Amino acid sequence: MRGAAWATPTALLAVGAPAMAVSNGGCQDPGTVFDAQSRGRLLSGAIGGVNLDAVAAIEGAHAQAVAGTPTDTESAALTVSALQAIQLNLGSLTGALSSILDLVAGQNAGVVNQFAYANEAAEGVGTGEIGASGAVNQSTGAITLHAGDASAPTLGTVDLRSLLQQATGLPGVADLVASVSQLQLQIGAVAGIAEFDSLCTQVDEDEVDRDYLVAYLRLLVASDVVGAITSAVPATLNVSTDAIWSVLQGVPLLGSLLSALGKNALTVTATVDTNALKSTPIPQSGNPALQLDLSKGTVLIDVASLLGGAYQGGISGWLNQQNPNTRLFVDAPLPADAVATIVNTLANDLKTRLTQVINVTIKAGNTTGTLPTGLLVQATLASLLNGTATATFVLAGIPINLGAALSPLLKSLGSVVETALNTLFAPNGAITTALSGLSGLLTTLFGVLQGVLAITVNAQNVALGSMPSYYRAISPSGRYDVGALHLQILGIANLLDLSLGRGSVGENTPR
Numbered sequence: 001m002r003g004a005a006w007a008t009p010t011a012l013l014a015v016g017a018p019a020m021a022v023s024n025g026g027c028q029d030p031g032t033v034f035d036a037q038s039r040g041r042l043l044s045g046a047i048g049g050v051n052l053d054a055v056a057a058i059e060g061a062h063a064q065a066v067a068g069t070p071t072d073t074e075s076a077a078l079t080v081s082a083l084q085a086i087q088l089n090l091g092s093l094t095g096a097l098s099s100i101l102d103l104v105a106g107q108n109a110g111v112v113n114q115f116a117y118a119n120e121a122a123e124g125v126g127t128g129e130i131g132a133s134g135a136v137n138q139s140t141g142a143i144t145l146h147a148g149d150a151s152a153p154t155l156g157t158v159d160l161r162s163l164l165q166q167a168t169g170l171p172g173v174a175d176l177v178a179s180v181s182q183l184q185l186q187i188g189a190v191a192g193i194a195e196f197d198s199l200c201t202q203v204d205e206d207e208v209d210r211d212y213l214v215a216y217l218r219l220l221v222a223s224d225v226v227g228a229i230t231s232a233v234p235a236t237l238n239v240s241t242d243a244i245w246s247v248l249q250g251v252p253l254l255g256s257l258l259s260a261l262g263k264n265a266l267t268v269t270a271t272v273d274t275n276a277l278k279s280t281p282i283p284q285s286g287n288p289a290l291q292l293d294l295s296k297g298t299v300l301i302d303v304a305s306l307l308g309g310a311y312q313g314g315i316s317g318w319l320n321q322q323n324p325n326t327r328l329f330v331d332a333p334l335p336a337d338a339v340a341t342i343v344n345t346l347a348n349d350l351k352t353r354l355t356q357v358i359n360v361t362i363k364a365g366n367t368t369g370t371l372p373t374g375l376l377v378q379a380t381l382a383s384l385l386n387g388t389a390t391a392t393f394v395l396a397g398i399p400i401n402l403g404a405a406l407s408p409l410l411k412s413l414g415s416v417v418e419t420a421l422n423t424l425f426a427p428n429g430a431i432t433t434a435l436s437g438l439s440g441l442l443t444t445l446f447g448v449l450q451g452v453l454a455i456t457v458n459a460q461n462v463a464l465g466s467m468p469s470y471y472r473a474i475s476p477s478g479r480y481d482v483g484a485l486h487l488q489i490l491g492i493a494n495l496l497d498l499s500l501g502r503g504s505v506g507e508n509t510p511r
Contacts, residue, residue: 024198024200024202024203024207025200025201025202026200026201026202026478026510027199027200027201028122028199028200028510029199030123030199032122032199032510032511033070033120033121033122033510033511034065034120034121034122034508034509034510034511035064035065035066035067035120035508035509035510035511036064036065036118036119036120036122036129036506036508037062037063037064037065037116037118037129037505037506037507037508038062038063038116038117038118038129038130038131038194038196038503038504038505038506039060039061039062039063039116039131039502039503039504039505040060040061040074040075040113040114040115040116040131040132040133040136040141040502040503041058041059041060041061041114041133041499041502041503041504042058042060042078042112042113042114042133042134042500042501042502043058043060043078043101043498043499043500044060044470044474044483044498044499044502045470045486045497045498045499046470046493046494046495046496046497046498047088047097047100047101047163047495047496047497047498048088048089048090048093048097048100048163048494048495048496049088049089049090049091049093049494049495050086050087050088050089050090050097050494051494052086052498053474055082055086057079057082057085057086058078058082058083058086060076060078060114060116060133061074061075061076061114061115061116061131061133062074062116063116063117063118063129063131064118065118065119065120066120067511069120070119070120070121071117071118071119071120072116072117072118073115073116073117074115074116074117075113075114075115075116075138075139076113076114077110077112077113077114077138078103078112078113078114080098080103080104080105080112081105083096083097083098083101083103084096084097084098086098088100090166090494090495091166092165092166093162093163093165093166099159099162100158100159100162100163101156101157101158101159101498102156102157102158102159103155103156104153104154104155104156110135110136110137110138110144111134111135111145111153111154111155111189111190111191112134112155113132113133113134113135113136113137113138114132114133114136115130115131115132115133115136115137115138115139115140115141116129116130116131116132116141117129117130117131117141120511122197122198122199122508123197123198123199127197128195128196128197128198128505129194129195129196129197129505129506129508130193130194130195130503130505131193131194131502131503131504131505132191132192132193132194132503133191133192133501133502133503134155134189134190134191134192134213134484134500134501135153135189135190135191135213135215135501136191136193141193141503142193143191143193143211143213145189145191145213145215145315151314152188152189152215152216152314152315153188153189153215154186154187154188154189155187155188155189155190155215155500155501156187157184157185157186157187157220158184158185158187158487158496158498159183159184160183160184160185160219160453161177161180161181161182161183161184163489163495163496164176164177164183164448164452164453164489165177166492166495167452167489167491167492167495170448170451170452170489170490170491170492171447171448171451171452172444172447172448172451172452173448173452175444176444176445176448179223179224179225179440179441179444180221180222180223180441180445181222181223181224182220182221182222182298183219183220183221183222183445184219184220185217185218185219185220185455185487186216186217186218186219186220187214187216187217187485187500188214188215188216188217188218188315188316189213189215189315190212190213190214190215190484190485190500190501191212191213191484191501192210192211192212192213192482192483192484192501192502192503193210193211193212193482193503194208194209194210194480194481194482194503194504194505195208195209195210195505196208196209196480196505196506196508201478201506201507201508201509201510202477202478203480208480208505210324210460210463210480210481210482210503211482212320212457212458212482212483212484212485212501213315213320213484213501214316214319214320214457214484214485214501215314215315215316215319216302216303216304216315216316216319217302217303217304217319217328217455217485218300218301218302218303219300219301219303219445220298220299220300220301221298221299221300221301221441221445222296222297222298223297223298223299223441224297225434225437225438225440225441226292226293226294226297226298226299226438227297228434228437229292229294229350229431229434229435229437229438230274230278230294230297231434232424232430232431232433232434233272233274233277233354233424233430233431234272234424234430235271235272235274236269236270236271236272237270237271237272237358237417237420237421238420239268239269239270239360239416239417239420240416240419240420241263241266241267241268243416243419244266244268244362244413244416245258245263245266247409247412247413247416248266248375248409248413251402251405251409252405253393253395253400253402254375254393254400254402256395257364257365257373257374257375257393257395257400258364258375260373260395261364261365261373261374265364265365266362266363266364267361267362267363267364268360268361268362269360269361270358270359270360270361270381270417270420271358271359272354272357272358273357273358273359274357276356276357277294277353277354277357278294278295279295281293281300282294282346282349282350282353283349283352283353287302287305288302288305288345288349289301289302289305289306289342289345290302290306290342290343290345290346290442292346292349292350299438303319303328303455304316304318304319306334306335306338306342307328307329307332307333307334307335308332319457322457322458323458323464323465324458324459324460324463324464324465325456325458325459325460325463325464325465325466325467325468326456326457326458326465327454327455327456327465327466328449328455328456328457329446329449329450329455330450330454331465331466334446334450338446339439339442339443339446340439342442343435343438343439343442346435346438347425347431347432347435350431351421351425352382354381354421355380355381355382355385355418355421356380356381356382357380358380358381358417358421359378359379359380360377360378360379360380360381360384360413360414360417361376361377361378362375362376362377362413363375363376363377365394366394367392367393367394370397371396371397372394372397373394373395373396373397374393374394375391375392375393375394376391376392377389377390377391377392377410377413378390379391379410381414381417381418381421383410384410384411384413384414384417385411385414385415385418386411386414387406387407387408387410387411387414388407388410389410389414391406391409391410451490452489452490452491453487453488453489453490453496454468454486454487454488454489454490455485455486455487456468456485456486456487456488457484457485457486458482458483458484459471459481459482459483459484459485459486459499460480460481460482460483461475461479461480461481462475462480468486468488468497468499469488469497470486470488470497470499471483471499474499474504475504476507477507478506478507478508479504479505479506479507480504480505480506481502481503481504482502482503482504483499483500483501483502484500484501484502485499485500485501486498486499486500487500
């Protein structure tokens, strides 16, 4: 089934079209009881050569209803510190698992909960199995994250660069690893829940419900290409004094003022406040597909905004509306000309920020003192372009009020300065050249995401789509799994084959 819309404070299971289409099998008479089981496990699979399913400290919740135990409820919040005791042992990848998979501890949203409920009875109201993990209630297994949160909580990060360093023989990986100093997948809160209530061990499509939540996915990339963009921004712009002189002379009264002072008295400077340029990411808000942070040398890619269109923050509706076993960048592909589009958008955002941090001074003569004659304009380029800057014009001690002519004059002056800025963004301009390096990096990254690093949402067995191979190993006949997110590096066993936010029900055996 597709993911829920997550529009209520407590999102219970949102039942849509089930993913499965199998016929009932192993059906029993009413009143039959079962050895029944369910599981809730936040982390499953393998990472860095470690089989997580064999690590008792993170085994999650496993409920078993057997003879003498008609119902069983288990819940356990994963202890983040447990990851620190797990040692990686694949190739040159060594150290604690927490150095690769870093979960955020101490969150109020309970994003590391694990829940399982099993009942020997079947086909009674609320008597089936529930397996859930992630942002779920520890007493019911229901998904509990509020979609209206301005900032959804983070589950944690995966250090993809360290993992990919073990896979440089795969297509495009060596080039990617060489071009980045950091590559992280930032994972928002996740949850998976499965429910099952049937007299059959092989169930019909309306007798198992599975749902999932992935709040957001973001790729954090640190690379020298960001430093090249910073270096491409000059300290000052080369503004044409002749063009400024021409604009000023075209205004009544100012022409006389300038003639009295002479062209050589006019000075024009346009300096870039680099500290202000770096003070906040570009753009600062709006959940863009790509956000540039010049102070940290990073770009942040919001996967949902990139693949599904911009959203307003919090939990992504797009990520939670995907069919079972949707592989991002493959089943949900990049838009046409994605690299060119997001780099062009970034160029426009960068230019807008520059207009806000370029300080322009236009001066001739003096505007203070005894019977001064002169002009002084001190403003940001943005305020010139929108005609809101302040300006002082004085002729023989008498202020000149340009009235309605002031705003058009300021905009004309701003256009001259903007012409100098535009040269940086011309086809062979310094900033355009630097941004081409970013384009190359993104092309390499997206190639790896399409062919090597499989990111699957709503991962399920016995379902439509291309099931991650890991689910064949963990899901025997009669067990029904859902994982909110599955990560796999294709081509190298046990390097990364990680299921996050998993719930499963079954297999059940009649007694």
